[in-house]
Amino acid sequence: MNILDKAIAAISPEKGLKRVAARQRLKIINSGYSNYGASHTKKSLLGWLYSGGSAKEDIQENLATLRQRSRDLYMGVPLATGAVKTCRTNVVGGGLRLKSQVDYEVLGISEEEASKLESKIEREFALWADSPACDIERLDNFYELQQLAFLNWLMSGDVIVTLPVTKRINMPYDLRICLIEADRLSNPAGNTNPRIVGGVEVNEAGEVVAYHISTHHPLSFEAIETKWTRVEAYGAKTGRRNVLHVMNRERIGQRRGVPFLAPVIEALKQLGRYTDAELVAAVVSGMFTVFIEKESASSETALGEIIPEEQQVDSADDGTLELAPGAIIDLNEGEKAKELNPGRPNTAFDGFVIAICRQIGAALEIPYELLVKNFNASYSASRGALLEAWKMFKMYRTWLANDFCQPIFEEWLAEAIAKGRIPAPGFFADPIMRKAYCGAEWNGPAQGLLNPVQEVTAAEKRVANGFSTRDRETMELTGGDFYKNVQQLKREEQLMKEVRNIAEEANSK
Template identity: 90%
Template sequence: MNSGYGNYGASHTKKSLLGWLYGGGSAKEDIQDNLSTLRQRSRDLYMGVPLATGAIKTCRTNVVGGGLKLKSQVDYEILGITEEEVRKLENKIEREFALWADSTACDIERLDNFYELQQLAFLNWLMSGDVIVTLPVTKRINMPYDLRIKLIEADRLSNPAGNTDPKIIGGVEVNEAGEVVAYHISTHHPLSFESIETKWARVEAYGEKTGRRNVLHIMNRERIGQRRGVPFLAPVIEALKQLGRYTDAELVAAVVSGMFTVFIEKENASNDSAFGEVIPQGLQVDSGEDNTFELAPGAIIDLGEGETANALNPGRPNSAFDGFVIAICRQIGAALEIPYELLVKNFNASYSASRGALLEAWKMFRMYRTWLANDFCQPIFEEWLAEAVAKGRISAPGFFADPIIRKAYCGAEWNGPAQGLLNPVQEVTAAEKRVQNGFSTRDREAMEMAGSDFYRNIQQLKQEEKLMKEVRDIGETENSK
């Protein structure tokens, strides 16, 4: 007898569930074995379906924007230094980091700076499910730092040819305890058409002597035991593809419906050219196809003896098109955690509804921003800071002696683009009250609302006030005369 879930979702007797084709396996069978198809289809959607492109770029722009900026947060209590000293140290760290991060020298390919690499890494994670980052060391002229960032596309992390070791899954090697110990990266992209012999390099996850992270694997797991990431669009690939096909069909039908064509039927055959012919052979899309005929706006086409033109009205534009597309977009947005209004950039609802949609979206954006900062920005910053201290450009006593002291120096916040204000007066007032009641700080509010730095703002205001005072003093002197 059925009981509990057996009466509902696990029932094998209900007619509504008898036709349900289901099946599942471990993370390897459900995810890893299907990743190649998921990646290629996700990239194809990005390149050809506007809604898919918009979803990915919306997420990229709001999470990363111009790049997550470093805000050094040294723990001065552990280090036993004053607030004034820690502020000077934080300024020094930020200036030195900007020297490296603002330059394309940080990129092994020397094409992007650190913030542009963030965009590229996050965009590739959205399309492919994961990104591989290595941290090689090379010397470059006029750059005191040797640390470099190398991004590797997900396809290159794969099992070596002929691999039979069950501990290597999707190019990720684990030990008996399940700990990731190495990555197998191919020298040649598996989808490239170049005829180059493919070899694999085994890169240890951590340095044997130093414990340094050799590889950063940027991914977001959804299953226990999962070793590779899933593309962002994976749950909605079918819906997006079908919606793209439907949109294309409606567009073609609307174009055909908009072409007014006249056919002239004659009693006798004629060898003359069609009367009023307006589509020259060279301008026809399928000019080489004998069985293809094209329409054109306002065309007048001659018919031979015995031929009759039958009118066909596609009935487009379809009045139900917009409502149907909106319904599907709402489902896609729910799956991707991007509200419909933001997904299609259409804010026709009330202020409260629009604000609610943005707040829900920003919960997701902040989550991904924190994840990207923890998995990409912070580890790279810590590697850079270790080099800066080792080279004596930043003074950090005890940095290599005690892990807790090293962590104190490595404290940082990574701030991205501000959310934006729907009602500036109301939201600024709320920010003031948060600061007054100790719920937030001026520094955090400046970053959240305008993407600016509070301390730099204060310095700039100080200079502006000084200039304004000089102008007022000059004005008062002239008036007194």
């Protein structure tokens, strides 16, 4: 009741009561969303505790907990490990491979010249990418770094990549890839600048201008002083990308990525606990132990084999009682043994786990069949599950290619052209020429075939009707290269022709 209602009620209680009743009726008569999801009067929604904030409050302030819990699930819950690795294997596999696609029309060259240039670019890139020399730590090649970057992207929400330049023996290229774990991108100690969020600095327009990277991992136990290095996002003179921030945003204004498992952390943890409890119960139920009651106390050793100390789970704790398969245990006077039947294996376990796995798979866009590698349904159902999963895999592959592979390739190509190893007139003079030289496709592992005969026949019909090309179908069916296949087939046919001629000559003699 507001001040006006109180004043009216003091003068005329009857009118005041009518005003209060009218206000209550207005609250009940909702319209639009206020009658559904935004209702404050429905009993089904009265117990809903909710609150919201900007991307900073909702995401950034919870990232440290989300990262550590996601990593813990990856290391200890099989279903979480399987979900992350399934995504990694199908998106990256053995690595996304370069297929150079220069725009010969812009460059003013013939198709044959463009094909030769593309082959040279791919050959030179393989020299650098196939060697661990491309890694600043000199451990992984470019394709293994893709796997590592994507795996950390899934677990931590984002990955930081810097592109330092160092010289190495027997390697003509100086570009190096340095992967940095997400935790090291953080606000400097004592930071009061509101434009630095999660180590990402923006200007007044909201453009990312710098990254603040710590020299020491914040979760490490090493007693080392932590310092921060401010790395500009782009070179002031050249515009070169100094930092690649591999992440997927889900909110406007978001500066850091969210771990892949974040929406299902609670479900995965609870399912892991339930699975562990069922496993322990099943093991206990398998230990058939006999207890012997005595009317008087006995100091004799129990009948049967006593559990050896080295086989005990917790031999240091005298208060721990352990069971063993087939053991016979004496009891003291007045003690009774009560049979304990845990009823394991639990008949409802499988159905419950399947139901939870379906929900987890729906949230992660990984169908249940693929999540648990169980294809017991019909052909059409299994194929439908794979097709749905591959929509997500292709989307992630595109993101990885755009945010990681392509920028690194462009930096490498600039170095190769600057050093004269690849001829590219106009590359540094005209942005459209630069883009024409940098054209590329990144091909990864192909989708599996449930029925190869039907799917190959469908591919033939698509090509025959102009819906697709042989090059694209080859890439999608086998992950291969149509032109290289044709060249190899040409050599093989020539060889087989020579063998047949030799055989015919031998038979004629």
